[in-house]
Amino acid sequence: MNKFIEIAGRIGSxxxxxxxxxxxxxxMPLIIVGSLxxxxxxxxxxxxxxxxxxxxxxxxxAFGEGNWQGLGGNxxxxxxxxxxxxxxxxxxxxxARSYGVDGLAAGILSVASYxxxxxxxxxxxxxxxxxxxxxxxxxxxxxxVVTELFRYLINTKLTIKMPDGVPGGVxxxxxxxxxxxxxxxxxxxxxxxMTLQIELSIFEVIFKVIQQPLQGxxxxxxxxxxxxxxxxxxxxxxLHGTNIIGSVIEPIYLPLIEQNLAAFQAGASAYDVPxxxxxxxxxxFVFMGGSGTTFALLLAIFIVVRxxxxxxxxxxxxxxxxxxxxxxxxxxxxxxxxxxxxVMLIPFILVPVTLTIVSYVALTTGMVPKTxxxxxxxxxxxxxxxxxxxxxxxxxxxxLVNLTIATAMYIPFVMAGAKAMTAEINKNQSAAKEGEKIS
Numbered sequence: 001m002n003k004f005i006e007i008a009g010r011i012g013s014x015x016x017x018x019x020x021x022x023x024x025x026x027x028m029p030l031i032i033v034g035s036l037x038x039x040x041x042x043x044x045x046x047x048x049x050x051x052x053x054x055x056x057x058x059x060x061x062a063f064g065e066g067n068w069q070g071l072g073g074n075x076x077x078x079x080x081x082x083x084x085x086x087x088x089x090x091x092x093x094x095x096a097r098s099y100g101v102d103g104l105a106a107g108i109l110s111v112a113s114y115x116x117x118x119x120x121x122x123x124x125x126x127x128x129x130x131x132x133x134x135x136x137x138x139x140x141x142x143x144x145v146v147t148e149l150f151r152y153l154i155n156t157k158l159t160i161k162m163p164d165g166v167p168g169g170v171x172x173x174x175x176x177x178x179x180x181x182x183x184x185x186x187x188x189x190x191x192x193x194m195t196l197q198i199e200l201s202i203f204e205v206i207f208k209v210i211q212q213p214l215q216g217x218x219x220x221x222x223x224x225x226x227x228x229x230x231x232x233x234x235x236x237x238x239l240h241g242t243n244i245i246g247s248v249i250e251p252i253y254l255p256l257i258e259q260n261l262a263a264f265q266a267g268a269s270a271y272d273v274p275x276x277x278x279x280x281x282x283x284x285f286v287f288m289g290g291s292g293t294t295f296a297l298l299l300a301i302f303i304v305v306r307x308x309x310x311x312x313x314x315x316x317x318x319x320x321x322x323x324x325x326x327x328x329x330x331x332x333x334x335x336x337x338x339x340x341x342x343v344m345l346i347p348f349i350l351v352p353v354t355l356t357i358v359s360y361v362a363l364t365t366g367m368v369p370k371t372x373x374x375x376x377x378x379x380x381x382x383x384x385x386x387x388x389x390x391x392x393x394x395x396x397x398x399x400l401v402n403l404t405i406a407t408a409m410y411i412p413f414v415m416a417g418a419k420a421m422t423a424e425i426n427k428n429q430s431a432a433k434e435g436e437k438i439s
Contacts, residue, residue, distance in 0.1 A: 015098050016144055021247035023091035023143070024254070030086065031254070034079025035374035036387075037072035038265045044391045076265070080258055081128055084135030088114040092143040099151050105176040106150050110143040113187040117142065117194075119201040130203040133258035136251045137211045138203050146183055153179035211255070218252040221360045224277045228286060228352040235291050236348060238339045242291060253279040260372050270369030270390035276360060280371040280388040283327075284395070285359035285402055288381045290329030292348045293355060295381060296406030297332065298324050300414045303407070312425075313418050326378040336417075343417040351406045358402060368394045 043055045059068045079086075092110030097103040117138065119127045130138070153159075160174040194202050217223050227249060234241030257280060260273040289295025301317040308314055313336070320331040338344045362368040369389040379387070381399050389395030 016095065017247040019091050019095035019098060019144070020140060021243060021250070022094040023087055024246070024250040026090040026094070027083070027086045030079040031083065032374050032376055034076045034081075035257075035261060037075035037079075038261050039373040039387065039390065041069045041072035042264055042267075042390070044270075080261065081132050083132045083254065083258070084139040085111060085114060085131050087136060088139040088143045091140060092147045095144060095147045096151065099147075101151050101154050102172050102176060105172065105180070106147045107143075109150055109176070109180055109183060110139075110146045112184060113146050114139055114142050116184070116187050117191055117202050119203065130201070133255035134207060134211070135203055136255060137206050140251055141206070142187075146187070149183050149186075150176075150179050153182060158182075211251075214252050215256060218249070219256060219275045219277050221277070221357065224282065224286075224356045224360060225353055227282065228356045229349060231291055232349045232352055235333065236339060236345055249279070253277075257371060257374060260370060264372040264390060270372045270392060271366055273370050273372055276363045276370055278371045280374055281359065281363070282356070283377055284371065284375075284381075284384045284388045285398060286352050286355045287327065288399060288403060288406075289324045290327045290333075291352070292329065292333070292338065293351050293402070293406045294320075294329040294332050294338075295324050295327075296351065296403050297336075297347075297410045297414070299403070299407045300410035301418075304411060304414045305418050308418075308422075311418060312421060313414065325380050327380070328378070341417075343413055343420065347410050347413045351409050354409065355402045355406060358405065359398060362398050368392070368398045 041056075060066070062068070088110045089107040093103040093107035096106030114135075115126065118130050118135070121127055154175065158178050160177055162171045162174055190202070194200065194205075198205070227245060230245055231241035234244055256275040257278040260275055260278065263273040264270060287293065289298065298317045298321050301313050305311045305314045305317075316332060316335045320329070320335060323329070323331055333339060336344070338348055359368075363370050369392045371388045372390045373388050375384050375387050381403065382396050385395035385397075385399035386392065387395075
C-alpha cells in the first residue's frame with residue numbers, strides 16, 4: 001500500500017499530467033458557458049399539475065421562430081466548437097510555464113501547429129469537426145510535443161540574442177524565432193507526409209486508433225466503477241484523487257458530453273442521446289457533496305448525533321455543511337477525519353460504487369434522462385440534477401433516491417465511529433479526573 005501511495009503521488013505531480021489537468025481547468029469556464037447556452041436554447045417545457053411553462057415557445061413568440069437561438073449558437077461556436085484549439089494553447093502554456101520558459105510563445109506555437117494539422121474543407125476553411133472535442137487527443141499530443149521541442153531548442157541556445165536595453169517583449173519574440181521556424185517546418189513535413197502517403201489526417205488516425213476505443217470503454221459501467229474506486233482510495237490516503245485522475249478522464253469524457261450536447265441541440269430527447277457515463281453523470285449523481293458523497297455523510301451525522309450537539313462529529317458536520325452544500329468537502333474529509341480512518345474506509349468507497357451502479361441502471365433503462373449539460377461543480381444537489389438532465393424532475397428524484405441510499409449506508413458506520421469517539425472521550429476524562437485525585 002505504501003508503494004501504491006508513492007506511485008499515486010508521483011502520478012499526481014507528474015509535470016505533463018499536471019499541465020493537462022490545468023489546461024482543462026483553464027478552459028472550463030468556457031465549456032460550462034457553452035453547455036448552458038445549448039441547454040437554454042433547447043430547454044424543455046415544464047408541466048407540473050396546473051403549472052405549465054414553455055420557455056422555448058415564449059422566446060419564439062417574442063423574437064421569432066429560432067431567431068433568438070442564434071445567440072446561444074454563437075456562444076457554443078466560441079466554446080465547445082473550438083475546444084481542441086483552446087486546449088492546445090492552454091496545455092502548451094501551462095507546460096512551458098512549469099519549465100520556466102516562455103509560456104505564451106509555446107501556447108501560440110501549439111495552436112499554430114494544431115491548425116496546420118487540421119483538415120480543410122473544399123473552400124479552404126478549417127473543418128470544425130476536428131477543432132472541437134474530437135480533436136482533443138491531437139491537441140494534447142501536439143501541445144506536449146511542440147512545447148518539449150521548444151524547451152529543448154531554447155535551452156540549447158539556438159536563439160537570436162538581442163543587446164541589453166531592448167524591451168523584454170521584443171527579446172522574447174526574437175528568442176523564439178529560430179525554434180518556432182524549426183518546429184513549424186517539422187510539423188509541416190509531418191502534415192505533408194500524412195497527406196501524400198497515408199491520405200488521412202493525423203486527426204482521423206488518432207481518433208480511430210486511440211480516442212474512439214477509449215471513449216467506448218469510458219461509457220461503460222466498468223469504467224465508472226474503476227473511476228469511483230480509484231478516486232476514493234486515493235482520497236482515503238490523503239491524496240487528491242479528483243486531481244490525480246482528472247488529467248486522464250477529462251480527454252475521454254469531454255467528447256462524450258459534447259456529443260450528447262450536439263444531439264440534444266439537434267433536437268434529440270435527453271433520453272435518446274448516445275452516452276450514459278459522462279463527467280456530469282459522476283459529478284451529479286455520485287459525487288454529491290464532493291468525493292464520497294459526503295453530503296449524505298453529513299445527513300447521517302445529523303441523524304445519529306442529533307441529540308449530542310457537543311459531540312465532535314456534530315461539530316465537524318455543522319461547520320462542514322455550508323461548504324458541503326456546494327460540493328466542497330475538504331472540511332469533513334480532513335476534519336472528521338475520513339483520511340486514514342478505518343471506520344470510514346468501507347462506506348467512503350462502497351457508497352460511490354453503489355451509486356454508480358444505481359445511476360447507470362436508471363439512465364440506461366430510460367427511467368431518468370441522460371446528461372446533456374455541464375454545470376459548475378459547485379452547483380448544489382437537486383439543482384444540478386435538474387439542469388444536467390435537460391430540465392427533468394426525474395434527475396432530481398434520482399439524486400434524492402441516491403442520497404437516501406447513501407445516508408442509510410453511512411448511518412451504521414457513523415454510529416460505530418461516534419460510539420468509539422464517545423468512549424475515547426469518556427476514557428480520557430476519567431483518566432484526567434484520576435490524575436487530579438492523585439495530585
